[in-house]
Amino acid sequence: MLQVAELDLDTLDERPGDAAVLALRPGPGAPPPTAGEVFVLVRLRGRPVATLTGTVPEGADPARVLAALARERLGGTRAPGPELLGDLPRTSVVVATRERADQLARALDSLLAQDHPDFEIVVVDNAPVTDATRELVANKYADRVRYVREPVPGLAAAHNRGAAVADAAVLAFTDDDVVTDPHWLTALSAPFADDPRIGCVTGLILPARLTTPAQILLESHGGFAKGFSARTYDPARPPADDPLFPFTAGRFGSGANMAFRARALRGIGGFDPATGTGTPARGGDDLYAFVRILAAGHRLRYTPDALVWHHHRETPQDLRNQAYGYGAGLTACLTALLVRRPALFPALLARLPRGLAHARAMTAHRGQGQGPGGVPGEHGTNSHPWPRDLSRLERRGMLRGPIGYAMARRRVRGMPLPWEER
Incomplete structure (x- = not known):
């Protein structure tokens, strides 16, 4: 189990005490973070910039520990520019x-x-x-x-x-x-x-x-x-x-x-x-x-x-x-x-060999995790192998997708779009 939290910082630069910490909040519906492993969203003045996972020792202040970890891991991260909001559409x-x-x-x-x-x-x-x-x-x-x-x-x-x-x-x-x-x-x-x-x-x-x-x-x-x-x-x-x-x-x-x-x-x-x-x-x-x-x-x-x-x-x-x-x-x-869009066929066909290779690689290696500071795998290794049975299921799903689409299309054929109904 990992706790989920948000850490809002004023800066990632070193500062004495808690000067850089604007807020440490629990994730939605969660209790405040305590000792143990915490998955934390790092914000800079409210703007999301990264996630990381850290361990808060027993008796330590979670805000201090996680802020120090964020500065260590993300010290080179630049704060996003000011958010420019015009007239928002309804x-x-x-x-x-x-x-x-x-x-x-x-x-x-x-x-x-x-x-x-x-x-x-x-x-x-x-x-x-x-x-x-x-x-x-x-x-x-x-x-x-x-x-x-x-x-x-x-x-x-x-x-x-x-x-x-x-x-x-x-x-x-x-x-x-x-x-x-x-x-x-x-x-x-x-x-x-x-x-x-x-x-x-x-x-x-x-x-x-x-x-x-x-x-x-x-x-x-x-x-x-x-x-x-x-x-x-x-x-x-x-x-x-x-x-x-x-x-x-x-x-x-x-x-x-x-x-x-x-x-x-x-x-x-x-x-x-x-x-x-x-x-x-x-x-x-x-x-x-x-x-x-x-x-x-x-x-x-x-x-x-x-x-x-x-x-x-x-x-x-x-x-x-x-x-x-x-x-x-x-x-x-x-x-x-x-x-529904046959004109896309030539473009898709030209990309198909590389697309199939990409899809197969994606299912065989569903990613390398989030690296140091990401969500840890078993025993905190930061690399949790993607089970082969899940990769096989994904590939089986790929084979079934066109058949499933054909079945579903028969069920809705002839139905108007809701905004075209009279």
């Missing part, structure tokens, strides 16, 4: 959910604490079998949250329903198993005001808890985080370090933390309803949207300032299901792109 936050009212309440409480000046929250109840979600919204959030039901199962169908009823220029999406940082929505929506060519923005995802071996294993191999450097992906200037661009969609972000310019998302036809959790495709809805946005000529921005805390799955079986779903979702996404 934003709709869409949260798709299915039979997880307790988790949803936690997510909604954090969303209602956002510092964005103009936003709405839309809960999409996806193919519900009980009234638990509807009753939660009606009894606790009726004046602040909109409720809508989507009968077609699948995350993409639910997201499309949310996009249809939302009234804002920017559509943000997150999951019911996250806790959003109070500044999340402001940071996620600001790039749309700064650059009219931005079609999508993604953000940083960190673990809310690291209490089980499965959670630690996932995070020790990267989890959902995409780093602490902001980056803009421009289809007019493909990145030199990514020969597979834009088909390596997984590096752009994840569906638990993404936003789209509404007209851009609707312009690409929204999410493919034959993809996503809750369909035979098992995933790929977010990856599909990222590639389509870039292929349409829009820019995609990743910003670590837009932070959510994700509750990772807790058991080995959860992790096995997740590994299989990752593989299936990847190839389902590629299949969806070719079916």
Whole structure:
């Protein structure tokens, strides 16, 4: 078990006493950090810059110990420049959910604490079998949250329903198993005001808890985080370090933390309803949207300032299901792109040999951990081997993805997009 905490520093330079420590806070829903191992998000004057893992000795002050460790490990890290915020666009936050009212309440409480000046929250109840979600919204959030039901199962169908009823220029999406940082929505929506060519923005995802071996294993191999450097992906200037661009969609972000310019998302036809959790495709809805946005000529921005805390799955079986779903979702996404956008086939075909090699290497070596200071593996080694059975499951999922997509597509064929319904 690792404790999760946030450490806010004024500077990484050496200072006497506690002068550089602005705050040490526990992770969402956690007690204050004490003696033992702590996974800590390091902020500089509020801006996320790194994560590290340290051990707080018995009787020591956690803030002093972790600040000293941050200065030792990150001494060369430069503070981010000032955050320049223009007129923020009105934003709709869409949260798709299915039979997880307790988790949803936690997510909604954090969303209602956002510092964005103009936003709405839309809960999409996806193919519900009980009234638990509807009753939660009606009894606790009726004046602040909109409720809508989507009968077609699948995350993409639910997201499309949310996009249809939302009234804002920017559509943000997150999951019911996250806790959003109070500044999340402001940071996620600001790039749309700064650059009219931005079609999508993604953000940083960190673990809310690291209490089980499965959670630690996932995070020790990267989890959902995409780093602490902001980056803009421009289809007019493909990145030199990514020969597979834009088909390596997984590096752009994840569906638990993404936003789209509404007209851009609707312009690409929204999410493919034959993809996503809750369909035979098992995933790929977010990856599909990222590639389509870039292929349409829009820019995609990743910003670590837009932070959510994700509750990772807790058991080995959860992790096995997740590994299989990752593989299936990847190839389902590629299949969806070719079916719905055949013009992308030549570009994908040219990249296919390197893409298959990349995918195989990714499943065989799911990452090298986070290196010194990252989440430790067994016995604190900082390297926790990715089990071979999970790699095999991911590859099996890759083989199944196109079949799952075909099955799901038959179920939704002929259905209009929600914003086209009469």
